[in-house]
Amino acid sequence: MLKFDILTIFPNMFTGPLNESILKRAQDKGLINIDINDIRSFAQNKHNNVDDSPYGGGAGMVMKPEPIFRAVEDVKSKEGKVIFLSPQGKTFDQKLAKELAKEDHLILLCGRYEGVDERVRKEVVDEEISIGDYVLTGGELSAMVVIDAVARMIPGVLGTHQSAIEDSFYHGILDYPHYTRPRKYRDLEVPEVLLSGNHQKIDAWRKKEALKRTLLRRPDLLDEVELTIDEKELLNEIKEEMEN
Numbered sequence: 306m307l308k309f310d311i312l313t314i315f316p317n318m319f320t321g322p323l324n325e326s327i328l329k330r331a332q333d334k335g336l337i338n339i340d341i342n343d344i345r346s347f348a349q350n351k352h353n354n355v356d357d358s359p360y361g362g363g364a365g366m367v368m369k370p371e372p373i374f375r376a377v378e379d380v381k382s383k384e385g386k387v388i389f390l391s392p393q394g395k396t397f398d399q400k401l402a403k404e405l406a407k408e409d410h411l412i413l414l415c416g417r418y419e420g421v422d423e424r425v426r427k428e429v430v431d432e433e434i435s436i437g438d439y440v441l442t443g444g445e446l447s448a449m450v451v452i453d454a455v456a457r458m459i460p461g462v463l464g465t466h467q468s469a470i471e472d473s474f475y476h477g478i479l480d481y482p483h484y485t486r487p488r489k490y491r492d493l494e495v496p497e498v499l500l501s502g503n504h505q506k507i508d509a510w511r512k513k514e515a516l517k518r519t520l521l522r523r524p525d526l527l528d529e530v531e532l533t534i535d536e537k538e539l540l541n542e543i544k545e546e547m548e549n
């Protein structure tokens with residue numbers, strides 16, 4: 306069971322997204338456990354202040370170190386890994402989601418304002434993760450993104466493990482196109498091969514479409530991924546078709 310401890314000053318932000326659908330079922334089944342901890346309750350000052358103005362002057366406020374140190378010490382376990390959600394961190398991707406899914410205890414620290422006092426970063430944070438090259442108002446949405454992506458990598462969380470394996474990025478390339486009923490909608494037809502019942506042909510079509518998509522939308526991914534001989538041949542075929 307993977308335990309998530311979220312450290313935030315806005316605990317109410319999490320109640321909706323974490324208590325619906327797959328994440329709710331994963332908690333009910335005991336596959337993950339999520340605790341939301343209010344940093345403010347560790348403030349121990351008259352007005353429960355968690356932020357203060359920056360030394361050296363300048364705009365914005367900074368999250369104070371003491372409540373965060375105390376909150377981390379309160380939830381920390383021997384195997385606990387403290388992750389600070391930060392635009393300055395390592396960019397989150399499927400590979401990192403898979404790695405984090407093997408951990409026992411993740412402590413997700415959500416920043417606000419200008420971020421946290423640098424001493425927090427230096428002393429209590431094990432890893433910084435960014436969810437992309439843009440700046441959000443706080444780390445809460447980032448923590449939810451990380452929890453969602455990590456949780457679905459845990460066997461049993463998704464209905465069929467197969468669906469995670471076929472998703473985009475799992476094998477380093479994008480997913481193939483999906484179709485469902487009706488067979489014809491407003492003159493738009495489902496590709497014939499998917500109705501053929503021939504699973505070999507269907508698999509070959511899907512593999513080719515996935516490679517084609519990756520080549521057209523994210524050619525950078527093909528530089529990283531190790532393709533089989535068959536896949537390399539397929540890719541050459543696609544390139545030739547595109548040239549003609």
Ligand code: SAM
Pocket residue numbers: 389390391392393414415416417418419420421434435436437438439440441442443444445447
């Ligand atoms: N001054 C900070 C900087 O430039 O690095 C940005 C602070 S931001 C307004 C407030 C908080 O939002 C951050 O401490 C972080 O927890 C969260 N945050 C913002 N952008 C993020 C991103 N791309 N990924 C993860 N967390 C982010």
